[in-house]
Amino acid sequence: MVLRMRTKVNALPGCPMSMCMDLLGGLWTPELIWSLSDGPRRFSELRRDIPAISAKVLTSRLRDLEARGVLGRSVLPTSPPTVEYELTSLGRELLPAIRSIVEVGSRLLLRDRPAG
Amino acid sequence: MVLRMRTKVNALPGCPMSMCMDLLGGLWTPELIWSLSDGPRRFSELRRDIPAISAKVLTSRLRDLEARGVLGRSVLPTSPPTVEYELTSLGRELLPAIRSIVEVGSRLLLRDRPAG
DNA sequence: CTGTATCCCCGTGGATACTG
């Protein structure tokens, strides 16, 4: 049921396209950022948003995007621990690109199934 | 000198995002489509546009995108053979997403180097 | 709940040599 498509994107370093694709290019990265666009979300919520993602990859993406300044991580002093992730202003700058991708995809869906 | 960044993108099948990312997600795919946005280009021109791409991968992308209806291939009856690739209407529908990616990337570049 | 550590698979791309 899970589509295991593997793709890779690349771009010349220092050019506009790679600036953006370097941030969006990881497995599940666009979905992850998209899930955070509505506001802060917790680890387990993200897993539910994207059921096909493994804990390992989710952690990996989260750490990576945090290191790149795309999202912030805050640990709430509860028991058991609660961790919230939310987009930074840098992360929010990526949303127009993702939105455009979704829009184009929607148009392609209509194209494929004009009557469906 | 060549950046060998490897990334993978994924998306749930049948959703708008994957409709678009399935088409953009391959290594060098956005650059390739972007190179074709100005008009038809030949194999060797594409290699010059994207020096870091290998012939194998370029061929692979070209065949794949042709099969998906993103671009068309025409062999001109010259000697030696001339082959031209150009975006189809489907391929042109992807351009807004790529343009948005480039715009966001440009903004990120300015953000990183506000003074140049 | 929020992760980390380990092992292993295998897809994907590079290099090289060759072809019509």
Next chain:
DNA sequence: CAGTATCCACGGGGATACAG
């Protein structure tokens, strides 16, 4: 010019088990 064929290495991701 425009590819194809072959071999190989790499490294990312899945599964599983474990931890604070």
